[in-house]
Amino acid sequence: MGNFICLHCKGEFDQSVAIKDDSGHEFCCNGCMNVYGFLNSHNLSEFYDKLGNQKHFKAPNLTKIDTEAFYKNYVKNSDGFCEIYIIIEGIHCSACVWLNEKVLISSDGIIEVSLNSASQKAHIKWDNSIITLDQILHKISSIGYTPIPYDPQKADARASQKRREFYAKMLVGIFCTMNIMWVAVALYGGYFSGMSKDIKDILHFAEFILASPVLFYTGSEFFKGAYYAIKNRQANMDLSIAAGASIAYFYSVYAMLSRNGEVYFDSVAMIITFVFIGKFLEVISKKKSIDALDS
Structure with a gap:
């Protein structure tokens, strides 16, 4: 039994608890395996090059997000588009900012994305007829981050x-x-x-x-x-x-x-x-x- 390095979070783990994907890659948990698979399938593996030797946080397992409460309390209309302020929990470096912005801005229907790495706050504007808030939040969760609603006012x-x-x-x-x-x-x-x-x-x-x-x-x-x-x-x-x-x-x-x-x-x-x-x-x-x- 030896220690292995997780391909996503770069953390050490014992081989006895390893999770394997279809390609035989070993991960420390299901969350890291899902995020690694998502990034590779969407041609975003460049994230790991930007991360370098830094350790990344362990990806959480996907949980159901109550988008109805998000819409009711935090979504506002601006020039015919929807906008929301959220805190993206887990951001700790420029590679995290790059990844979130890349995933969001490349999605059809996203009009504007601005993200602050120091405060972890993001402002997102989108066309609700093309992409829904549920899809946006799911994209953020899929790459291992947790979106939390935030109202500046x-x-x-x-x-x-x-x-x-x-x-x-x-x-x-x-x-x-x-x-x-x-x-x-x-x-x-x-x-x-x-x-x-x-x-x-x-x-x-x-x-x-x-x-x-x-x-x-x-x-x-x-x-x-x-x-x-x-x-x-x-x-x-x-x-x-x-x-x-x-x-x-x-x-x-x-x-x-x-x-x-x-x-x-x-x-x-x-x-x-x-x-x-x-x-x-x-x-x-x-x-x-x-x-x-x-x-």
Whole structure:
């Protein structure tokens, strides 16, 4: 038993699991065998020359595509022709772009094809009386790629909505943190000049009121990230921030109620707010990058 190289994906596989075509060529799976056969039968074997020694992804087995949902939600009319935006999953190099464009543009009825290798997004315009969307998507699937519907307007709306949500959370964090710092200054000043316990308790409660929306509203993004990190059994920055801020917050609540020890509500608010500002800037930069790629 030895390792063989798949003719399509260039990956190694054991001969015991080899799939053979009618010509006796051996492949690692049915998907790779079907794609190899399709390319050769359509005189597109030049793809392998362009790919060179690079490893290609393992071709998925063909699955039924719900073209009715594509038509209903994503196909638009333009100058009497149909057009759709899709993400072609699996594109990773110029050879992939060449192959998809070659297969599509050589098909009767395809008017226009533009494909971006960086974003994997494609814009296709066709004459529906000559070729159907089902045939177009089947051609993409036949060469081992997965077409996923994509609406730039909906994606832009989602990005804008997320930016507004982040902006509101950031404003709440900044407002509460600025005010909690004034209270903290009064507490630190009272530590040296002397302050009655009653006044100190009132200021601690004010910090608690201001820190709570920062942790649970502004910091909700960190808790979401921490949840998925725990779910996937992987530690990330969101988990460390959520854990650290929560421990400091609940310890401060205990210290406030027991009137024993120091509170750290100001630290909780500052950590959450400053890191969240970084997250907000990241969201803005991502949206600008997506807009630039779409353009």
